[in-house]
Amino acid sequence: MNTTQKRVILASMSPRRTELLRKAGIEHEVIPSNVTEGTDGKESPSEYVGRLAREKALDVARDHRDAIVIGADTVVVLDGVILEKPTDREDAKRMLERLSGSTHEVLTGVSIIGATQDLFVTTTHVTFDVIPESWMEDYLDSEEPYDKAGAYGIQGSGGLFVEKIEGDFYNVVGLPIHPLVKTLDRHGVTPRFL
Numbered sequence: 001m002n003t004t005q006k007r008v009i010l011a012s013m014s015p016r017r018t019e020l021l022r023k024a025g026i027e028h029e030v031i032p033s034n035v036t037e038g039t040d041g042k043e044s045p046s047e048y049v050g051r052l053a054r055e056k057a058l059d060v061a062r063d064h065r066d067a068i069v070i071g072a073d074t075v076v077v078l079d080g081v082i083l084e085k086p087t088d089r090e091d092a093k094r095m096l097e098r099l100s101g102s103t104h105e106v107l108t109g110v111s112i113i114g115a116t117q118d119l120f121v122t123t124t125h126v127t128f129d130v131i132p133e134s135w136m137e138d139y140l141d142s143e144e145p146y147d148k149a150g151a152y153g154i155q156g157s158g159g160l161f162v163e164k165i166e167g168d169f170y171n172v173v174g175l176p177i178h179p180l181v182k183t184l185d186r187h188g189v190t191p192r193f194l
């Protein structure tokens, strides 16, 4: 139980992240950051998600110094190329065609800012089977791809493309719950088993 009643803030607009944190029994508020995503291409994918996670947490922590603030960023990486959220249908199609029939990485950077600061990056390997053309078109007609890195959601219909996953499932959905809860514990925040 969260006996010390520390205030936890999730600096994210992602409905998946707040849901995962809630299911993990971590009481929290949601205050999205104003950080703009984008890279100059000089940093590695790992450096990029780490930097963004930290910027998101810092942006909110500045105005809430009494709280423990969590920031996160998730990208899909294929052959060293970063795939973020698609800009439109064509972009989403390009991404899914690249991911079809191959293995990619999903990286999530997590920053926790409280009395001390923590930053870690978790990687999950995901292998897609070849996506049949008709499935791809139907999927692109749905709402699912458009607010997700790599243009798919493993937790939804996008899970149908997945042949194999190595690593943390929740990391793909946007928050690696296991290392996050272990780190929060060091900040005096423990999960409530409902």
Ligand SMILES: Cc1cn([C@H]2C[C@H](O)[C@@H](COP(=O)(O)OP(=O)(O)OP(=O)(O)O)O2)c(=O)[nH]c1=O
Binding pocket: 011, 012, 013, 014, 015, 016, 017, 032, 033, 037, 072, 073, 074, 075, 076, 085, 106, 147, 148, 149, 150, 152, 153, 154, 155, 158, 172, 173, 174
């Ligand atoms: C690959 C994959 C990504 N995603 C989501 C997780 C993230 O919400 C999103 C990646 O975008 P992010 O930029 O990491 O997060 P966000 O814009 O949704 O929210 P915020 O910046 O405010 O924290 O993709 C899934 O939900 N399922 C998946 O299978």
